[in-house]
Amino acid sequence: MAASVEYKLSPHPWASNAPSSNLDFFPSTGGKRRSGSETDSDDEDNIPPDWRSLYHPRLEVEPAVKDPRDEATSDAWVRRHPALVRLTGKHPFNSEPPLPRLMSHGFITPAPLHYVRNHGAVPKADWSTWTVEVTGLVKRPARLTMEQLVTGFEAVELPVTLVCAGNRRKEQNMVQQTVGFNWGAAGVSTSVWRGARLRDVLRRCGIMPSKGGALNVCFEGAEDLPGGGGSKYGTSITRQWALDPSRDIMLAYMQNGEPLLPDHGFPVRAIIPGCIGGRMVKWVKRIIVTTAESDNYYHYKDNRVLPSHVDAELANADEGLSTHESYTEERSKQSG
Template sequence: MAASVEPRQSSFGRLDAPATAPPARNGSSNGGIRRRADSPVRGCGFPPLISPPRKAIVEEEEQDEEDEEPEEDWREAYGSQLQLEVEPSTRDPRDEGTADAWIDRNPSLIRLTGKHPLNCEPPLARLMHHGFITPAPLHYVRNHGAVPKGDWATWTVEVTGLVRRPARLTMDELANGFAAAEVPATLVCAGNRRKEQNMVQQTVGFNWGAAGVSTSVWRGARLREVLLRCGIMSRKGQALNVCFEGAEDLPGGGGSKYGTSVTREWALDPSRDILLAYAQNGEPLLPDHGFPVRVLIPGCIGGRMVKWLRRIVVTPAESDNYYHFKDNRVLPSHVDAELANAEAWWYRPEYIINELNTNSVITTPGHDEILPINAFTTQRAYTMKGYAYSGGGKKITRVEVTLDGGESWMLCTLDIPEKPNKYGRYWCWCFWSVEIEVLDLLGAKEVAVRAWDQTHNTQPEKLIWNLMGMMNNCW
């Protein structure tokens, strides 16, 4: 991501994350996030993880022969990175008269699509202030319609299709009948940074800035264990895809639920950490994030992670849901909306988005930040900062900054708080910084950053426009 820098005279301040987490209020261990007494997510407290968790009962031939490793409490693992205290969420006057009027939301969230449905991102400075783990009330939100009113006591998830033991699982069965797993994962909307594409040519999407990204610790039952317990059939039995369907009523395709799918290989791959998640940062999911249960697929775009999950269907073919085909595609740049519909570009499998690409963003200096130029500041180095991420569990290994349009690059210092899973996969963003002489910054017309992952994928120099404005990652 590039940033223009102009010398201007004034003063400025920066938000830096504190080194230690604040104490929890009222002696609680929930990171200081209070729930209202009349919260719709009450009545579903979670016991602490017991190490090692018990295994689900699965078919003998498909049991994981590896020893289970003890679960580490995420607050201990990332204690120095936690800054979860935020102002209370409230009823937003902009939700009055809509189907979402019952939901409490953080007042600092930036709304991107008007009054309804809610699509929003936090201010970038706030996002960076909280560091590695994003407080749930500040997590970006992508909704396609009204938020369903979930009830823990009555909610069920149906598992059907090509399984030998179809089931309708209650939330208590998901939370207590399967080994609980906790996975730190960065969620990113495929439209993150779309505004840059819309400034070149309007896409069919709204303006995401650079804060359509957030990181949480998610807790839930492993999809693999649920499918094995329900007796997923073999490949020879045509059990090739796992489809997910949410609860919301949406207009797409003349009326549908939100749905998508992953392959059997993905669904059963233990290294992918796919969860049916019912907790975020130690608390029940908020309504906007899928209460009471959602799909979590680390390393993938947010559009694959169905919220308010109602059905899991094992099928021979991929999902036929409207949103599976008419959303989350990177079509060639010459394809406009008319051509996409006339020539059925939406249905060509090579253009579907699953895993995230490599991306990085400059967060300091911030947009319109003013750096005073005087005898004092020119004697000190200026620290540029930002974040980077990649997809598919690949680790960010290098971040570089250029002040001269890519002719030369400075290597940045990486801060990678995450511990990889036992298969060596990384699901979270990291942070980078580099010290620059103020006079060098003053002489730069454009500053840009690029990241590299462990497979040496990096970012393109030029913006690649596409109809949906997705996966923008130019430097």
């Protein structure tokens, strides 16, 4: 049997919001599954590899700081790495690391240098009071605390690459102007994420059958945003994806062996391997099982791949087809 791996958490820079020091992020399972865990894993030694021994030297970077450029914004309390390249001015914070710096760290990107895509101010979160509500078409709605997510569900830990859908948009804008701002080539980063499997959470709450209409799983964040006249950031995935054990979709609470940084969703975010970063909702507050896909502005309007005939003017037009309708119509023509 493999030996248990012990990790030591570095002090969290937001001490008042950090997890309790007596909370065991890596509870020993004795090489066996935690009682009540919903998993299809055949690995009885479900113990995380000691990846930090391989990558830790490359993860060491100079400390993040309070940037003077944030002083007049709602993010004045957030510490950020000074090397990050700001793409949208002061606020909201959208940045990528210098490409040579990103490449120099190899496969695993240090959390302070991970690219950031924010739509508004970073929510101030407290680990001890944060909850994730699971509601909608479930038999046992729940409001889970962070401690319950950590200790009540078997954890999965694996490296996942996140990429912004706008990565290298600067080059695209040089060919044809889009409605998005200029990303360089460094809007991509890889971290080792640890969290509870989404499928375990949904099965614990008793997700209803697909025949009963439980076809989509929606995520909603905590921030207040201007999109659509005012909304939370939200999106959705299909039930099939959410319950697929091979996809390793998780509610992540650790990044590279430490609690999430505020810019990356502290205390909990969705990690959906194989999807664009825009699907991986940060600061998750609600998970809603529904019949239809999310009608959130940022899912329905903002993060859409549109056919080639839809330019920025048409996409923003108030009359005629909506962007979603034009997308559907174009797909219908192509398939017909």
